[in-house]
Amino acid sequence: MSYLELSNVKKSFGTTIAVDDFNLSIAQGEFVSFLGPSGCGKTTTLRMVAGFELPTSGQISLQDKNLTYLPPNKRNVGMVFQSYALFPNMTVADNIGYGLKVTGKPKKETNARIKEMLGLIHMEEQHNKFPSQLSGGQQQRVALARALAIRPQVLLLDEPLSALDAKIRLELRLEIRRIQQQLGITTIYVTHDQEEALSLSDRIVVMSKGKMEQVGTPAQIYTSPETEFVANFVGQINLLPVKVVSPTQGKVKVGEQILQAGKFGHLNGNPIRLAVRPEELNHGFIEGANNLSGKVEAISYLGSIVRIRLDVEGNPISMDVFNERKLTIPSVGDDYQVTFPVEACWII
Amino acid sequence: MKTKRINFWAFFWVVLAFLYFFLPMYGTLDFSLRMKKGVLSLLAYQKVLADPQFLASFRYSAIMGVITVIFSILLFVPTVYWIHLKMRQLRPLVEIITILPFIIPVIVYVFGLIRTFSGPPFQLTLTPFKTDILMVAGYIVLAMPYMFRAIDVGMQTIDVRTLTEAAQSLGANWAQILFNVIFPNLRTAILSGALISFALVIGELILGDFLARPALGPYMVEVGRDMAYQPAALAIMSYALTWICLGLITLFSRSNNNQRQILGR
Numbered sequence: 001m002s003y004l005e006l007s008n009v010k011k012s013f014g015t016t017i018a019v020d021d022f023n024l025s026i027a028q029g030e031f032v033s034f035l036g037p038s039g040c041g042k043t044t045t046l047r048m049v050a051g052f053e054l055p056t057s058g059q060i061s062l063q064d065k066n067l068t069y070l071p072p073n074k075r076n077v078g079m080v081f082q083s084y085a086l087f088p089n090m091t092v093a094d095n096i097g098y099g100l101k102v103t104g105k106p107k108k109e110t111n112a113r114i115k116e117m118l119g120l121i122h123m124e125e126q127h128n129k130f131p132s133q134l135s136g137g138q139q140q141r142v143a144l145a146r147a148l149a150i151r152p153q154v155l156l157l158d159e160p161l162s163a164l165d166a167k168i169r170l171e172l173r174l175e176i177r178r179i180q181q182q183l184g185i186t187t188i189y190v191t192h193d194q195e196e197a198l199s200l201s202d203r204i205v206v207m208s209k210g211k212m213e214q215v216g217t218p219a220q221i222y223t224s225p226e227t228e229f230v231a232n233f234v235g236q237i238n239l240l241p242v243k244v245v246s247p248t249q250g251k252v253k254v255g256e257q258i259l260q261a262g263k264f265g266h267l268n269g270n271p272i273r274l275a276v277r278p279e280e281l282n283h284g285f286i287e288g289a290n291n292l293s294g295k296v297e298a299i300s301y302l303g304s305i306v307r308i309r310l311d312v313e314g315n316p317i318s319m320d321v322f323n324e325r326k327l328t329i330p331s332v333g334d335d336y337q338v339t340f341p342v343e344a345c346w347i348i
Numbered sequence: 349m350k351t352k353r354i355n356f357w358a359f360f361w362v363v364l365a366f367l368y369f370f371l372p373m374y375g376t377l378d379f380s381l382r383m384k385k386g387v388l389s390l391l392a393y394q395k396v397l398a399d400p401q402f403l404a405s406f407r408y409s410a411i412m413g414v415i416t417v418i419f420s421i422l423l424f425v426p427t428v429y430w431i432h433l434k435m436r437q438l439r440p441l442v443e444i445i446t447i448l449p450f451i452i453p454v455i456v457y458v459f460g461l462i463r464t465f466s467g468p469p470f471q472l473t474l475t476p477f478k479t480d481i482l483m484v485a486g487y488i489v490l491a492m493p494y495m496f497r498a499i500d501v502g503m504q505t506i507d508v509r510t511l512t513e514a515a516q517s518l519g520a521n522w523a524q525i526l527f528n529v530i531f532p533n534l535r536t537a538i539l540s541g542a543l544i545s546f547a548l549v550i551g552e553l554i555l556g557d558f559l560a561r562p563a564l565g566p567y568m569v570e571v572g573r574d575m576a577y578q579p580a581a582l583a584i585m586s587y588a589l590t591w592i593c594l595g596l597i598t599l600f601s602r603s604n605n606n607q608r609q610i611l612g613r
């Protein structure tokens with residue numbers, strides 16, 4: 001069931017192609033994230049849905065109605081910006097009610113909606129304050145309420161948490177998801193933060209250089225990245241340059257150490273790499289699994305995780321372990337044996 | 349030791365600047381109060397205020413000033429808004445254009461105006477009313493550097509583009525955006541531009557003189573030719589008016605900030 005549909009959408013600014021060949025079909029009530037590095041075209045795509053940019057070609061439709069050329073104030077699409085963009089001259093309540101006021105909704109309805117929205121973001125007490133009197137997190141909540149007050153068909157958020165402190169960011173992230181689920185509103189969320197995308201979304205669109213790299217659920221994106229870009233961008237990954245030993249069995253080697261790839265396509269003479277996530281590695285040796293030996297190069301504490309960097313035949317390999325008290329951490333320069341299951345690695 | 353030295357020199361320069369500006373003004377003030385022999389009096393001021401021609405020309409210039417301010421605002425707010433919104437790359441060019449009135453002598457400009465608009469097809473100097481239209485248009489150009497800059501600075505302090513988009517996505521049309529979002533957030537900027545423009549029109553001499561309209565500037569010159577004490581009184585009064593305007597600007601911008609600060613954290 002397609003609710004919001006982007007077909008063959010393309011946008012160029014002069015000679016730069018910001019977005020190309022974008023095809024996506026979003027179901028009603030779905031939470032979709034656009035994830036990618038800065039400059040990959042996330043905002044541009046979002047702005048085309050909002051109506052702030054016209055696609056160079058392609059079509060955007062909502063409930064089978066063509067939206068492509070509709071001006072933004074006729075779309076009934078809510079937008080939340082990174083910079084909050086609250087009207088400085090209006091109180092919290094007036095900000096939230098603005099969309100209803102300009103479209104000529106009755107005062108009674110407007111006031112009721114303002115109240116409802118203030119309850120939704122738990123800010124009833126602050127209704128009379130001006131934006132300059134609020135913290136960043138509060139301002140962004142008001143911006144969210146303002147966008148939702150018009151009962152939009154789609155909610156668009158462009159890096160809404162990027163300007164906030166880490167702690168508030170986490171708090172507001174949970175709140176956004178709660179409100180989205182409570183209202184069941186179709187949402188597109190733009191971010192360059194993989195953690196946000198993974199934790200919030202029903203589906204993630206990973207983008208690079210104006211193109212979609214992969215579309216999938218957070219689990220699919222994380223465990224089965226289809227391209228090297230996705231593997232690298234989402235989470236940490238080890239990419240070990242290997243030589244093919246047996247193309248039919250998926251056997252490869254690094255130096256003289258033989259490894260078995262879990263997933264492999266056609267293996268030909270091209271240079272290939274074996275991908276495996278750092279958390280899949282364990283210390284030790286298991287018969288029948290993949291085993292590697294190397295030298296410890298560096299150890300870094302990342303809080304709950306300790307990252308051990310090894311040198312395996314001249315290639316850097318990272319291994320993540322939980323920072324448990326019982327853990328025996330090797331020393332730099334030690335010889336070290338690691339093992340990982342065959343299913344955990346694949347050829348890229 | 350060092351800070352003391354700096355303080356001394358800072359103090360020295362401030363005093364020097366103060367004397368440079370205020371001694372002549374004090375001289376004029378003193379002179380304007382000496383119309384009656386031997387005593388200080390406000391006689392010169394009374395004479396000026398009693399002159400019906402002064403009142404008429406002041407009224408005329410004040411009206412011209414108000415009309416100029418209104419049309420400047422209506423012209424420049426949407427223009428600067430559009431430049432900030434859609435044509436950022438044109439801003440340097442527009443900025444240069446707006447300072448042209450500083451570069452081209454007013455007299456050259458006025459001759460150009462008269463040559464262009466007094467003949468057919470415009471014939472804007474045929475009746476007093478048409479000439480007034482030309483006057484206001486001329487004043488708008490002369491006030492342009494101040495008005496543009498004031499509004500431009502005001503626009504830079506708010507995120508015009510994002511605020512516009514936020515309002516648009518909420519369903520607002522252009523008029524609603526201008527009047528609900530842009531104007532209210534530019535109040536201080538518009539006001540300071542308006543007051544400077546008003547003061548400029550009140551004191552302007554050449555345009556009124558060459559277009560032969562009863563403005564305050566030409567009147568002051570005329571009085572200055574024929575009399576001794578009244579021009580000094582007039583000068584002090586026009587100074588005072590300018591200072592009042594500047595004082596109002598400071599007051600308004602400060603009260604605006606205060607409001608934010610008192611309300612803010």
Ligand SMILES: Nc1ncnc2c1ncn2[C@@H]1O[C@H](COP(=O)(O)OP(=O)(O)O)[C@@H](O)[C@H]1O
Pocket residue numbers: 013016017018036037038039040041042043044045
């Ligand atoms: N208005 C514009 N004019 C010219 N180039 C633009 C404009 N907006 C975006 N771009 C370009 O399009 C590309 C994608 O930008 P954007 O969508 O903002 O990326 P993201 O949001 O993923 O960081 C970038 O190369 C950017 O420089």
Ligand SMILES: [Mg+2]
Pocket residue numbers: 039042043044
């Ligand atoms: Mg962006």
